[in-house]
């Protein structure tokens with residue numbers, strides 16, 4: 001039995017097409033009357049009445065304030081009871097593994113650092129124990145948890161719930177969903193970390209109103225998650241967005257992969273730190289590097305400009321190739337509004353103008369603190385599986 005099909009009544013109801021559509025509408029709009037829901041979803045008033053009654057019986061939807069009458073009965077506004085449902089998330093990067101419990105709005109209620117284990121089985125057992133302890137501490141029952149989202153640095157097969165290959169974790173063909181699902185009676189969803197972050201921005205952050213967006217993960221490496229028409233692109237081999245080692249800049253910086261000009265040495269913070277040390281003989285932390293930028297240190301500004309130019313080039317290519325509304329640059333580089341974000345935006349506008357195209361892309365930093373981005377990404381994955389329009393199947 002799969003980890004998904006083992007789940008129980010409340011979640012089975014939510015998964016039905018009509019309930020999911022209705023919840024998605026309430027999730028997006030906050031609160032709606034039954035008449036508004038009928039208009040927004042295209043469902044008949046009778047169907048809306050039946051589905052809302054079922055959702056209210058399960059305690060997922062509540063009646064709230066009463067509106068003014070426009071002739072007939074006064075409308076009653078419905079909303080999701082955010083205290084009834086929770087999401088758990090796991091962030092798996094070798095240097096930083098964490099577990100979190102979140103509410104449906106993406107607020108982190110509790111988070112825990114997870115020590116790295118000897119192998120996948122041992123590590124995932126620790127993760128299960130940490131999650132169970134968090135659920136117990138918060139007094140949350142299994143049936144209130146929509147799922148555990150897992151954001152993993154590596155190539156993942158979301159449908160089979162496994163890691164195909166993670167260089168970062170040194171894992172090959174690890175059935176993560178099966179290992180977690182055998183101990184936790186909740187659905188398990190796994191996804192590549194950049195893809196998960198793209199979903200978090202779609203549901204909770206900068207790309208909420210965008211149909212087409214791209215999230216660029218930086219700092220630990222370079223990877224992109226792409227949302228096309230509000231759905232995540234995975235590609236034929238689950239490698240969409242693996243852009244870190246595709247040479248972009250002729251005769252650019254040497255990369256650890258042996259090539260020159262990949263995006264990775266420009267955005268991987270350790271490589272930039274190493275180049276700063278080569279230039280100045282000084283080892284600096286991220287905070288010190290930021291202070292140096294703010295104080296106008298020449299070597300630091302030169303390196304930032306080099307990274308900003310590489311990112312600007314990448315943004316111009318991607319925004320046109322995919323006709324994007326939003327590009328979100330995650331991590332440290334996305335926090336440099338003038339030095340990086342504005343430079344990328346200006347370059348996209350300039351290249352679009354020269355090629356006779358309108359510049360319609362907005363480039364922005366992430367909505368989330370960097371250490372929380374993957375945990376919110378994993379939560380975004382769960383939200384996406386439950387609340388995305390079911391024109392796509394529940395298990396993609």
Ligand SMILES: [Zn+2]
Pocket residue numbers: 244245246255256257258259262264
């Ligand atoms: Zn490379």
